Amino acid sequence: MNEHSTKKRPAFDHLFFWFMFAQGGVIAALLIPVHILVQGILGPLGIVPVVDRHYDTWISILGNPLVKLYILVLIAFPFFHFAHRLRYLLVDLGVPAAKSLPAQAVFYGGAVVISLITIWLLLTTAPLSL
Amino acid sequence: MSTETATREYRWVMPRGWWTRRANYFWYIVREFTSLPLAVWLLWFLVEVQRAQSGPKGYVPHSSTAFVIFSVICLGFALYHSITFLSLAGVILHFKVLDRPIPSRLVVLSQFGAWAAISAVIAFVLIYFAR
Numbered sequence: 487m488n489e490h491s492t493k494k495r496p497a498f499d500h501l502f503f504w505f506m507f508a509q510g511g512v513i514a515a516l517l518i519p520v521h522i523l524v525q526g527i528l529g530p531l532g533i534v535p536v537v538d539r540h541y542d543t544w545i546s547i548l549g550n551p552l553v554k555l556y557i558l559v560l561i562a563f564p565f566f567h568f569a570h571r572l573r574y575l576l577v578d579l580g581v582p583a584a585k586s587l588p589a590q591a592v593f594y595g596g597a598v599v600i601s602l603i604t605i606w607l608l609l610t611t612a613p614l615s616l
Numbered sequence: 617m618s619t620e621t622a623t624r625e626y627r628w629v630m631p632r633g634w635w636t637r638r639a640n641y642f643w644y645i646v647r648e649f650t651s652l653p654l655a656v657w658l659l660w661f662l663v664e665v666q667r668a669q670s671g672p673k674g675y676v677p678h679s680s681t682a683f684v685i686f687s688v689i690c691l692g693f694a695l696y697h698s699i700t701f702l703s704l705a706g707v708i709l710h711f712k713v714l715d716r717p718i719p720s721r722l723v724v725l726s727q728f729g730a731w732a733a734i735s736a737v738i739a740f741v742l743i744y745f746a747r
Contacts, residue, residue, distance in 0.1 A: 511701060512701075514654060514694075514697065514698075515697060515698040515701040515702060515731070516698070516730070516731055516734050516735075517734065517738065518654055518657075518658070518694050518698075519691060519694040519695055519698055519735065520734075520735035520738045520739050521661065521738065521742075522657055522687050522690050522691045522694055523691055523739075524738075524739050524742045524743065525661070525664075525742065526657065526660075526678075526683065526684065526686075526687025526688075526690065526691070527684055527687050527688060527691065529677075529742075530677070530678060530679045530680075530683060530684050530687075531684060534743050534746075535743060535746035535747060536742050536743060536746050537741075537742050537743075537745045537746045538664055538677055538742075539677050539746060540677075540746070541668065541671070541672045541675040542672070543745060543746050543747075544664075544668050544675070544677075545668050546745070547745050548665065548668055557665065560658070560661075561658050561661070561662060564654065564655075564658065565655065565658070567651070568651035568652075568654065568655045571648050571651040572648075572651050572652060572655075574648065575645070575648040575649060575651070578630075578635070578645065578648065579635070579645070580629075580630060580632060600659075600662075603662070604662060607662065607665050607666055608665070610669065611665055611666065611668050611669050612668060
């Protein structure tokens, strides 16, 4: 191969996906367990009052722009992380097709779709309030 | 004599069920699998956000026994992911103070401390603003 025919370019797509994967792992590890414990177990069992148990408190906190940003980070970053992990889980379990371009489009495209749905829900659910 | 030498590509194929042969292989796969229940739980969380569009009379938070049981299972997977992730910090992160390396055990401890502090703040916000 002619060495002059290849140009070195920054791999911006790698930069983006590895950044999302790494940050998604950190966010999933640090933030998700407490949400599951409080909103998934303690709240529904009535052990503690939780903000999402009543419409008034839930809509009020959802209107805060910082909370909207937090929820977007809580969902979007981990979904890119999960997309990568689940794709390679399939590879590890003997599904080489999971390495293919269509599989990448499905998994990472799914993360993009979930992120867009989250943005849309956060913008349409509660009016911004400070 | 033929000048072409036929080469055959050797492809290693992992045997089916390889991950059931050793406990550490199994737990590696379990760790990778944790993504699925956590993703489903986050989608459930997103549904809770969407339900707020129904207005004060139509809003019904997740309360079923099935949801609580599912959350308990997800919490197990989430804790497994977090604990294994934070435990690796001692291997990945290297710091020096006054030219002396900080012991890896201290690095891991600081990560667990940060996790506990962040969790306490989030729990406080979720409970305090419910009043």
